[in-house]
Amino acid sequence: MTSDLAFALRSVGCAVGGGFALRDVSFELPTGYVMGLIGANGAGKTTMIRCLLGMRAIETGEAELLGRRVPGPVELRQDIGVVLDHTALVGDWRLTEVERTLRPFYDRWDGARYRHFLDEFGLDPRARVRDLSRGMAMKLVIAVALSHHARLLVLDEPTSGLDPVARDELAGIIGDFLLDEEHSVLFSTHITADLDRIGDYVTLVHRGRVVRTGPKDEVLDSYRVVRGGPDDLGGTDGAATLVGVELIGLRRTPAGAQALVRAEEADLLDAGLLVERPTLEEIALHIGSEPSGPVGRRGGRSGAIA
């Protein structure tokens, strides 16, 4: 196991049920960085996080967390702050009771830090968990996750349902957390704008598989978005104009057609087409709209300009 990695999943597979499974999932994050796990709802992000945290058994492959093989000793959880898309706290607890209840479990619980975060986030310590808005509840869970001096923060869809102001605040909180270079963050989302500010690494997932993973700029550089008229990308009869270019998530409207292509194939496209570097949102949109199977590879079910 290499200790300079915050975490790693290597060829992980597990059956979830309903025909869904993780297959050959591999990605890793060096210590000190933020990784965004991007995928549509149901792509497998939460399952990957659960496998990484040891909350779900891995059937094939292996996972490593802070230098320890998963499932590691329970003490490993002292170093991990987990923020899921629900609070997982008793609704009738007051915020002071949340601290009283959780503090005994953590060796490095910092009460002053917890109260500082409550104050900073505008949370009333006398308020009950059930009376908090979604944004406030998320801030509470983040306050808990940051109050025991975790080294790795794992956030599963924390911005889902948050307004833009709260999402911006969350980005700031994560930025502050990363001031310590021993800290790392894994952040799953289907709102790619969240990662524009804070993401260092990106992993794109689709239907239980990793489509692409790496530093954000490398991922952005590895694709091009191509736009043309309604008949430019393959035509209405499916006929092709160029050989061997895989169109990922081809979207056609009466006004035009748009698809994602691999960057190394973009030069093969007709000069009349508009080819641009995509945004993360465009990449997620096209990959997420693929019907099934691996995408961004030969043999996928993407359209092809031939």
Add this chain to the structure above:
Amino acid sequence: MTAVARVAVLHLRTVAPYRTQGLLVCGMLFLVLARNPAGVVPSLALLLAPLIAVHPFVVADKARLETLYAVLPVSRRALVLGHYAWSLACFVATAATGTVLAEVLARIEDVSYGGRTLATILTVSWLLFAVNIAVQLPLLMWFGYARVSVLGTTMPLALVMVAVLRLHLTLGWVRDRPAVLWFAGVALLTASATLAAKAPPGPRT
């Protein structure tokens, strides 16, 4: 504080917001049994103590606390044993409260209560509680509250009724062998905990 004790305290804090309901049930039982001091402790042990002991499962089901249990730095073994430690604490608390109330009632009603009578009542109470918890906790840990809430509540009562009727158990039978029956309760709970610990990890514990 040990990990098991921490889990037991977690359950105490989980049910603490619902103490008013618990006191209401206790008050109702007290009113019903006001003229029968000998029935107070067994009734509390059979009805109130298990109700409080399994209430963390009810709250956990509603608040999705299984996620909290999964991320807290506490082992699965400690989680399981913590449930049993919490249950035992519930029994001790209700038995102590019931004994005091029964003593007060006995004086008001001028009924003989204490000594061997009290020992027999406590033994019966312990057995009722042990059977109840020994059945309920493994069921809850294996299948979750949502699936077995009714079965978990009714099965122990049915077992006790069948045992009393089929084996013709009497208070005299209990009075003659208290040590054996206390030990049997401990053995039952130990077997139950062993079975509960084998439940697959997931949204139950």
